[in-house]
Amino acid sequence: MKQQKKFWIRENQSIGIWTFLGCIGACLQLSLFRSSVEDIWRNFYYVEQYYMEISNTAFGRFLSYSRVFYSTMAVYVLILSILLFHNLSRSKTKEWIASLPLKQKDIFWYKFRQGRVAYTLPL
Amino acid sequence: MIKVKIENLFKGYGKTKVLEGVSFEVRKGSIHGLIGPNGSGKTTLIKCLTGIYQPDQGSICLDEEEIYDNPAAKMKMGYVADSNDYYPNYRIKEMVKIYEAAYPTFSKEDFDYYNEAMGLNVKKMIKQLSKGQKMRLALILNLAIHPDILILDEPMEGIDVIAKQQLFDMIINEVEEREMTVLITSHHLEEIENFCDSITMIHEGKLTGTGSLDEVKEKATKLQIVFPEGLPEGFAGWKGVLNFSNIGSIYTVIWEDFDEEKKELLYECGAAFVEEIPISLEEIFLYMNKEGREQ
Numbered sequence: 001m002k003q004q005k006k007f008w009i010r011e012n013q014s015i016g017i018w019t020f021l022g023c024i025g026a027c028l029q030l031s032l033f034r035s036s037v038e039d040i041w042r043n044f045y046y047v048e049q050y051y052m053e054i055s056n057t058a059f060g061r062f063l064s065y066s067r068v069f070y071s072t073m074a075v076y077v078l079i080l081s082i083l084l085f086h087n088l089s090r091s092k093t094k095e096w097i098a099s100l101p102l103k104q105k106d107i108f109w110y111k112f113r114q115g116r117v118a119y120t121l122p123l
Numbered sequence: 124m125i126k127v128k129i130e131n132l133f134k135g136y137g138k139t140k141v142l143e144g145v146s147f148e149v150r151k152g153s154i155h156g157l158i159g160p161n162g163s164g165k166t167t168l169i170k171c172l173t174g175i176y177q178p179d180q181g182s183i184c185l186d187e188e189e190i191y192d193n194p195a196a197k198m199k200m201g202y203v204a205d206s207n208d209y210y211p212n213y214r215i216k217e218m219v220k221i222y223e224a225a226y227p228t229f230s231k232e233d234f235d236y237y238n239e240a241m242g243l244n245v246k247k248m249i250k251q252l253s254k255g256q257k258m259r260l261a262l263i264l265n266l267a268i269h270p271d272i273l274i275l276d277e278p279m280e281g282i283d284v285i286a287k288q289q290l291f292d293m294i295i296n297e298v299e300e301r302e303m304t305v306l307i308t309s310h311h312l313e314e315i316e317n318f319c320d321s322i323t324m325i326h327e328g329k330l331t332g333t334g335s336l337d338e339v340k341e342k343a344t345k346l347q348i349v350f351p352e353g354l355p356e357g358f359a360g361w362k363g364v365l366n367f368s369n370i371g372s373i374y375t376v377i378w379e380d381f382d383e384e385k386k387e388l389l390y391e392c393g394a395a396f397v398e399e400i401p402i403s404l405e406e407i408f409l410y411m412n413k414e415g416r417e418q
Contacts, residue, residue, distance in 0.1 A: 094208050096261075098175040100225045101197035110221075 023076035126151040126272060126304045127172070132181035134167055140328060141167045144181075147323045147333040149272075152302035154294075156319035158312065158404075160412055164328040165308045166205065169276050172306070173202045185272065198226060201265030205277040207257045211250035215243055215260060226268040234267035240289050255281040262290055266297060272304040273297070279314065291318065316404040326412050336404070343410065344381035345402035348374045348394050355392040365410040377402070377410045 097110040127149040134142040141164045149155040159165050170176045172183055174190045174197050182189060188196045209218055223229045238245070241259045243252075252260065258281055265273060273294065279287050297303040309315050315322060316336065323333040332339050343365060351372050358364065363385070367376040378385070381399075389397050 095170065095175055095204050096202065096207060096209065099173040099197065099200070099202040099204075101194040101200075102225065103192065103194060 020076065124151040125149070126153075126186065127306070128182075128184045128187075129168075129172070130182050130184075132168070132171060132183065133179045134164075134171055134176060135179060142171070142325075143328045145325060145328070145330050146181075147330065149304055149306055150321070151304055152298060153320045154298060154305040154307065154318055156315035156322040157306060157308045157325070158310075158315060158322060158408060159325040159331075163325050165325060166276060168325070169202075169274060169306075169308060173197070173200060173274055198228070199271035201268055201270035201273040203258070203261045203265050203273070203275045203278050205280065207261040209249045209257070209260075212248060214246055214248050215252075216245040218249065218260070218264065219245070222264050222268060228270075229268045231267070233269070234263060237263035237266055237293060240293075241286065253281070255283065255286070258282055259286055259290070263293075266293055269297075269301065270303065272306065275305065275307040277308055277310070279309065279311065312403075312405040312408055322404070324408065324411065331411055340402060340404070340407060342379060343402060343407050344378045345400050345406065346374075346376045346378055346381065347396075347398045347400055348376055348389060349396040350374055350393055351395050352393050375400075377406060379411075 100110065102110065125148050129148070130146050132142050132145040133140070145164075145168060157165055157168065167176065171178050172190065174192065177191045184190070185196045185199060190196045190200075213221075219231065219234055222234075223231060241263055243256060243260055243263075249257065249260075258278065262275075262278060279290070282290065294303075294305060298305060307315070307319065319336060321333075321335045322339055324331045324339070332342060349372055353372070354369075354374065359367070363379040363381065365377040365379055367374055369375070386397055
């Protein structure tokens, strides 16, 4: 079972896409239900005083949106980094990559691309 | 002119020694075959040659330049592995971009020209290709970089007869037009015999023979001998006799370092007729390595 799980993390080619779409979805959802987000935000960071002062201004709303966006993106980047690290730590550099005319340090970037998650990144 | 020079190469994995003191040379513009039984160290040798592995001892030079961690030398080299595990989620056209970025000599036009014959759809993902199609892709990608030396590890596995012929023609054209050097390993010894100018044989990590095809073939002689009274006593133990079989009184013998002196000896020992007949590379490979195993 553990083995299967590992395989899934390493081999599921669309995991990057789904994580990304999930995070975008979460952003949209959180933005649509702003009031509940505000509650979460307020309770989580104990900044009621400050928040109450600025929440009625345009800047305050922008800040609350951007906080949601950035914190969601931070979670996305964290998940992606863990998966990528997982990928890199377990993937042996493919032989054709090692045969390319590159210095050993540059081979890392080609190895980076062989991570299945990394395939969602532009070439 | 020497293109590749391998001197006293040692390579092992942990305590296991895979290559022990291998030395040979490959001439520019030649097609050199590397043969040996499974587990003899061919692929390890190829990986040292392509700079994937660092030799434990000894040197591998391409145009007198060390290959390991030397992009300038590796730029002159094309490598087709026995399993071409390109990024499975990349499309062929994206792999072409990677090769274009890695090799300044890569020609997209030439890739398209070769691909006309191979008929690969560039929009297809690598994972959608069959084993044979992946091999074709690897071959034409590496031909399109116009390498000085093309290293092929079991390149014709899984390729149909028509594509095989087309690929051989493409390789031979490059050899004729640009004096490209080719180093090829294969278990199909007939292919090696028809395709190569020179060969190297390795067995259990050690060199058992190297040179032009004719030189290697001269190492052993195939004889048809008629012994009307049967074999001389102790014939199987005679020095140089690698193998023999018979139909009635006609004996077929594979003999290492056969010469006129031995021929006279055969007549003295009751042979009525001794004739040399053509020997194939497969027979040399079979009996030379068999002898190695028995020793």
